Amino acid sequence: MTATLTTCPYCGTGCNFYLLRDEDGRLTGVEPAGNHPTSRGQLCIKGWNAHAFVEHPDRLTIPQIRTKGNLQPVDWQTALDLIHEKLSGIAEKHGPDSLMFLSSAKVSNEENYLLMKLARAGYGTNNIDHCARLCHSSTVTGLVETLGSGAMTNSLSCFDETELIFVIGSNTTEQHPLIGSRILQAVWRGAKLIVADSRKIRLARHADLHLRHMNGTDVALLNGLMRQILLEGLENRSFIESRTENFAALEKSLAPFHPEYVGKVTGLLPEQIVSAARMYAEAEKAMIVYAMGITQHSHGVDNVRAVSNLALLTGNLGRPGTGVNPLRGQNNVQGACDMGALPDVYSGYQRVSDPAARLKFSAAWQTRLPEKPGLMSTHAIEAAAAGKIRGMLILGENPMLSDANQNLVRQALEKLEFLVVIDIFPTETAQLADVVLPAACYAERDGTFTSTERRVQRGRKALTPPGEAQADWQILCALLQRCGVNADYVEPGEIMAEISRLTPSYAGISYARLEGNGLQWPCPDAQHPGTPILHREQCARGKGRFSPVAYRPPKELPDASYPLLLNTGRIGIHWHTGSMTRRSHLLDREERSAFVEINPEDAEKLQVRTRQQVKISSRRGAIQAAAKLTERVPPGQIFIPFHFAEGAANALTNNALDPESGIPEFKVCAVRIDPC
Ligand SMILES: Nc1nc2c(c(=O)[nH]1)N[C@H]1C(S)=C(S)[C@@H](COP(=O)(O)OP(=O)(O)OC[C@H]3O[C@@H](n4cnc5c(=O)[nH]c(N)nc54)[C@H](O)[C@@H]3O)O[C@H]1N2
Numbered sequence: 001m002t003a004t005l006t007t008c009p010y011c012g013t014g015c016n017f018y019l020l021r022d023e024d025g026r027l028t029g030v031e032p033a034g035n036h037p038t039s040r041g042q043l044c045i046k047g048w049n050a051h052a053f054v055e056h057p058d059r060l061t062i063p064q065i066r067t068k069g070n071l072q073p074v075d076w077q078t079a080l081d082l083i084h085e086k087l088s089g090i091a092e093k094h095g096p097d098s099l100m101f102l103s104s105a106k107v108s109n110e111e112n113y114l115l116m117k118l119a120r121a122g123y124g125t126n127n128i129d130h131c132a133r134l135c136h137s138s139t140v141t142g143l144v145e146t147l148g149s150g151a152m153t154n155s156l157s158c159f160d161e162t163e164l165i166f167v168i169g170s171n172t173t174e175q176h177p178l179i180g181s182r183i184l185q186a187v188w189r190g191a192k193l194i195v196a197d198s199r200k201i202r203l204a205r206h207a208d209l210h211l212r213h214m215n216g217t218d219v220a221l222l223n224g225l226m227r228q229i230l231l232e233g234l235e236n237r238s239f240i241e242s243r244t245e246n247f248a249a250l251e252k253s254l255a256p257f258h259p260e261y262v263g264k265v266t267g268l269l270p271e272q273i274v275s276a277a278r279m280y281a282e283a284e285k286a287m288i289v290y291a292m293g294i295t296q297h298s299h300g301v302d303n304v305r306a307v308s309n310l311a312l313l314t315g316n317l318g319r320p321g322t323g324v325n326p327l328r329g330q331n332n333v334q335g336a337c338d339m340g341a342l343p344d345v346y347s348g349y350q351r352v353s354d355p356a357a358r359l360k361f362s363a364a365w366q367t368r369l370p371e372k373p374g375l376m377s378t379h380a381i382e383a384a385a386a387g388k389i390r391g392m393l394i395l396g397e398n399p400m401l402s403d404a405n406q407n408l409v410r411q412a413l414e415k416l417e418f419l420v421v422i423d424i425f426p427t428e429t430a431q432l433a434d435v436v437l438p439a440a441c442y443a444e445r446d447g448t449f450t451s452t453e454r455r456v457q458r459g460r461k462a463l464t465p466p467g468e469a470q471a472d473w474q475i476l477c478a479l480l481q482r483c484g485v486n487a488d489y490v491e492p493g494e495i496m497a498e499i500s501r502l503t504p505s506y507a508g509i510s511y512a513r514l515e516g517n518g519l520q521w522p523c524p525d526a527q528h529p530g531t532p533i534l535h536r537e538q539c540a541r542g543k544g545r546f547s548p549v550a551y552r553p554p555k556e557l558p559d560a561s562y563p564l565l566l567n568t569g570r571i572g573i574h575w576h577t578g579s580m581t582r583r584s585h586l587l588d589r590e591e592r593s594a595f596v597e598i599n600p601e602d603a604e605k606l607q608v609r610t611r612q613q614v615k616i617s618s619r620r621g622a623i624q625a626a627a628k629l630t631e632r633v634p635p636g637q638i639f640i641p642f643h644f645a646e647g648a649a650n651a652l653t654n655n656a657l658d659p660e661s662g663i664p665e666f667k668v669c670a671v672r673i674d675p676c
């Protein structure tokens, strides 16, 4: 038996485990790392099954090119030459900005860095983005504005000493299970818990207060809490005076949000708003935890601003047990952002529009770099549908199932002159590609991943990739070389050395220093121990900025033709587009096919029984799924997880975007249900 320590490939919690192999070199299972600060000897069900998809027979093993309508196997040289010929041909003919690159929160920091280098230095465009656009782009925009950094302010260990946890729009026990269990341990220790979520999620059962407000009304709720806090004099005056700016504007903006009005907008009782305000503000140390319930709205950035305002108002920042804690979703979505797989920044959030940053990267990469920020992924889909994006390279994403409004996405991808997909499985997106390249998965290559608490950790190679599959970093190096950009790295540690030279927050990070339990950025030099808590003496931007927001309803609400509100998201057992968990037999066995949660009251009106197939339609499409009758959803709302291709939630969702962050409104649209 051999055991290789590595980082879990699923969520941003960042647990570590050992991959176990028998004498024949076959993967047999995983074992949690006992002395790791997050795993502490435990894993969730996905972690325990993280070995299961690795040797699945569906793994892509050979490059393929579309000839006469079908994907046919070819050798690497032919596939890579064709990719370079087509992408550079499109760039020459229509300009570099007719290309789009989608990076991945499933691949390492080094690979994200190389893809942004390929887009910028190789093909001359800033058109690069990744799934953070669909996820925490609202956080990055909102928190950079108010605090100066878009990352989780505190660490997971802070749950052990906080007095109150306010969970708003995060189904933590299912989506970040080891953080969820840490929250429950805090509750058993005596910490108070407020949950704000229209669904009766598991945490709600343990909450001192469960606010079941209407989806999309968080600005009203949060403004209502702040108005009440000020009314009762529960704000932190000295913090406001010494560490913040723009308070007067905030105070003025809160005037309309008295509890009766907020009650009307949110569906809550005025007393609930009053008690939540008191509970949160009276705690000496309170943590706000949020995720997609806050960010995935056409007013996602406003939601984030309101969350940040609440923490600033009560001085819950810069100390242990406090903070604004966006839980990052994918295992390396924090890292993909840090590495600049975004249209407007290089690694370390250095702006492409800043001449000094551009000069620095130009000198390091020995090439001219474009200065105009690139397209967001959601805008790129619209641009492809309009024929303005003509070539696309997608590394480790499956937008056919994960982007809003599937019909639009299909139309956009089909219209492309040339589409490359690099993945480990033949996904719904790969099926539309002109070239498909087989990648090594997490267990088959070295690299680093950055967890939600900004902890940079090692992933380690435990076995060789299947067939001819290659590590993403090797594939990207081969493409960089074809572009004439220097990429002669022998191993990923050398890529990290380049990253740390060019990225101040990663400057003190090297593979040698990551042995042990990794390092939390900012880590500015080789002696620095890492930073568990941000904004201690002052905020990253100097003063914390209050950013007043007005309430705006979601773009599409239920009406006579589409009378139900559709909420979408995930379940504990499955991962996103299902490419990995539906190929893990124990996970697949638990939940095999598409379903829709319907409140029994609505089911009765619709005359729908449990497990019956129903048709769900919106203005954008229709799907079928099995009815699951449950009081988890309130009357008037249904919930569909987006894991199942055969009942794809995103055939229904609304691609209305937040004007600032470009995130789609995944959490609210109008639908109807008809029996099949
Ligand atoms: N098992 C599993 N775990 C995962 C993932 C997975 O696919 N499967 N994905 C990972 C990723 S990338 C991410 S981003 C995270 C997401 O983690 P979460 O954000 O926790 O997951 P979601 O199910 O998208 O939504 C969370 C909750 O938001 C609530 N909600 C919806 N609308 C609103 C609203 O307007 N206001 C409020 N306050 N709440 C609302 C929903 O009812 C839902 O319970 O999970 C990560 N972990």
Ligand SMILES: Nc1nc2c(c(=O)[nH]1)N[C@H]1C(S)=C(S)[C@@H](COP(=O)(O)OP(=O)(O)OC[C@H]3O[C@@H](n4cnc5c(=O)[nH]c(N)nc54)[C@H](O)[C@@H]3O)O[C@H]1N2
Pocket (backbone or CB within 6 Å): 104, 105, 106, 107, 131, 132, 134, 135, 136, 292, 296, 329, 330, 395, 396, 397, 398, 399, 401, 402, 403, 404, 422, 423, 424, 425, 427, 439, 440, 441, 442, 472, 568, 569, 570, 575, 576, 577, 578, 579, 580, 642, 649, 650, 653, 666
């Ligand atoms: N309706 C609705 N839609 C949503 C959301 C929602 O709440 N509701 N949430 C959104 C959010 S928060 C997110 S993060 C996105 C996620 O959207 P995606 O990132 O598109 O979803 P995944 O299924 O995680 O896709 C990852 C892909 O990478 C592949 N892969 C895994 N490991 C590797 C590797 O090592 N190398 C390569 N090259 N490929 C690899 C997998 O097979 C898979 O195809 O979905 C968004 N879509």
Ligand code: SF4
Pocket (backbone or CB within 6 Å): 008, 009, 010, 011, 012, 013, 014, 015, 042, 043, 044, 045, 046, 047, 048, 176, 177, 178, 179
């Ligand atoms: S909580 Fe997240 S990181 Fe930990 S084992 Fe589960 S999926 Fe993996």
Ligand SMILES: [Mo]
Pocket (backbone or CB within 6 Å): 131, 134, 135, 136, 329, 330
């Ligand atoms: Mo996400």
